[in-house]
Amino acid sequence: MSAEELLLRAENAWHPVASESDLVHRHVFHGQLLGQELALWRADDEHINVWENRCLHRGVRLSIAVNDGRELKCQYHGWRYANRTAACTYIPAHPADAPARTIRNGTYPVRTSGGMVWTAVGQPTGEPPALGQGLVLRPVPVRARPADVITLLLEQPPALPDAQPPTAKRRGDLVVELESVGFLVVQPMDSDRAVIRGVLSSQGPAGERLRILRHFDAALTRLRDTAQDRAADEAAPAPLLPRYEPVPKHLASLPESSGHHDLPTRVRVVRTWSAGAGVRGLELGPVDDRPLPTGQAGAHLDVALPGGLVRQYSLVNGPGETHHYVIGVKLTPGSAGGSAAVHERVREGDVLAVSLPRNGFPLRRDRTRTLLIAGGIGITPLLAMAQTLEHQRLSYALHYFAAGEADVAFRERLAALGSVRTVTGLDPAATEAELERLLGAAGEDSQVYFCGPPPMLDVARDVAGRTGWPRDSVHFEYFRNDRTLDHSSRFEVVLARSVLNLTVEPGRSILETVRAAGVGVPSSCEQGACGTCRVAVIDGRPDHQDVYLDDEERAAGDSVMTCVSRSLTPRLTLDL
């Protein structure tokens, strides 16, 4: 087999490219295989990454990147690439964009065997040879063709100290077994460069290891000199050219700005902590000296998350707590990924883009008594309210329904309140009974605020109706809309102020249609839960599909949530 054929076959084979001990804590190791540069690094979870040695943005070597234990941060523009996937998690130049696009750096497969890290630039078949955990030799780089190095190793196999040369057997294109001594492997760096790596079958007695290592180091160095002397007599082959794979087509053009969400504020993640079972607390501070826009109790923020999602989270802040925002995010399995992004990808020190605080759930302070009833993570806005009421010495009671004791979130904040009761472990029937008891006992001039999962809120709405609560004393905040939405109708919207007639096609929302015509409407959750995109209706009957409006507001028909609701009449005239 010619040297060229050997290199061609080597494309689809496993090769060692580093000793495991090269990948020390927070280091990035520069390797090379068949002309391709590699960046190797070990994450704090011990996962070993072998990546193309090039940031996809501007081609800077990742072997000079910062290994922060979970990600590599490119030195040039601070782009971050995640352990394992090499997916780009953050582009500092566009903090609001939260890399929506699937930017991923090139990765190579990884194995370990014989104290060495193995990889392949092509499609390897099978697995690398299983070599024991013996004594790993110091690698010796050689400026010669890999095929010639193998020939030399077979010709002049190095022996153990004071021993006869062992029988050398070829165990693959670039692997030599030294019988009862160990294995030597030639790493083909390039057409005329190789590294001799090796592992001895036995660790040997502790006191002898250094002597043995030195012995092999000297033996391999002599072999290197021989190989290079021989190579000097022939013309060096042309080096292999590195392959730079093109990035996917959709990444080659400039992306649009991150949609219509208005996210003017930059916040830095100051602290994260486990605020309760499955709940991650986030403290978001300002990035400069300017104070953060202040939200009131009940307000939420739109937060741009890694992965391109924008999600709404209620502020937990108490009154006067204006130097940061505090939110709590419950990990929801099976969600579209917003909560997973917060739990897995947002880290202390990250900068996030957020909206101004919006309040679709304002707290009235003109009642003699306020009931706050939270279910699960619905505690967050009610906690902000409870702190406000407590601070103003207004009468209130916070009832916090949680699945179990471990699920109770923000315990320190709860402990600082005077009137909190946690209710745990109730099934739906018991929850309904408890709600009836709480609402039935409410006195004159009371109000109640609910926030929790949609099934609980639907029950609470029934109970409040049954127990005779006046409508303007009952307030709900849904954190999602569980209703099945029907987008199938086609109708016309007339924008009275803009003098525009538009057709809303099936599958498109009023909001999308209106925006496409250049008319701006603020929005936030875009699922009919937050109330941000509410627009006044001048004529026509809305087909309400939101959970924000209450029954009377729906019946009045004078406003519509443009993100999900549609029209029952062929034409809907809006005050836009």
Added chain:
Amino acid sequence: MAPKSLNQPCEDKVLLDLWHPLGAVEAMPRNRVRHDRLLGVPLTLGRSPEGRPAVWRRPPDGPQPTVWPAEGPTGPTLPVIEQYGCLWTSLGTPRPIFPIPEAEERDRRLLHAGSVMLHTSAPRAVENFLDMGHFPFVHTAVLGDEPHTEVKDYTVEVSVADQEILATDCVFYQPQAALGAQGGADVDYVYRVPHPHCSVLYKSSPGYEGRLDAIALFVQALDQERIRAHMWLCLLDDDQPDWALRRFQMSIFGQDKPILENQLPRRLPLDPRAETPIRADKSAVAYRRWLGQLGVRYGVIAGAA
């Protein structure tokens, strides 16, 4: 393309017909010559005992004197001009050099701030000069600082009439925008690329409301992947001594150098799919496209077309 072609002389007429910088005139002693390269062509350049600069092609294997030849230049001389602190020459038939009107303003300090060798291509260096996104990471605590990393939207035009790229409305937060600056500020920038290997940036000048300092990068492409970058200042600042201004610019360039020399491939890829542009890279995208339209092949990896 095989690596040996990296040493081949440039064949792009568009580049050959331009003026190219060779360094500060004041750095060329009288009665001496030195050996240099431009676009892969070996050159001898020097100043006569009377101070007259001259540049001529040097046979690669010929003698390498260091003293001005008694009989004068040993071959036909190339055209030269002295402009913007540099000696410029051309291997073809040059048009007038691009204008920098600020150089004519009487209250400005004109200063050659230094020349730096870099193992990269001329277009990579120009693109780096246009780039604001790297300030917080490469010029930390000087031209940028985390977490002020956002590159706000700016405007890029390719002016056909003037044959240059213009990026305007650029704003970036800088903790110490210039040597004379105290504390952080949003700094306004304008970038011009009037030549495939040259760029001029204009930035707010501390203490001169409404007027802009001009800083130019003139790149001498020694070959496709080796350059000498010449920095020229045209400032309103009158207080700082020359050595301090030079030291500031050299420290900035010293920060760029290791990054630029670790950029792969070294030649600038013009294929849009070679790398991943973001909105902040608008000017770089325009620059790459412009190079392609001009038909530049030297120092770049041609696009898929």
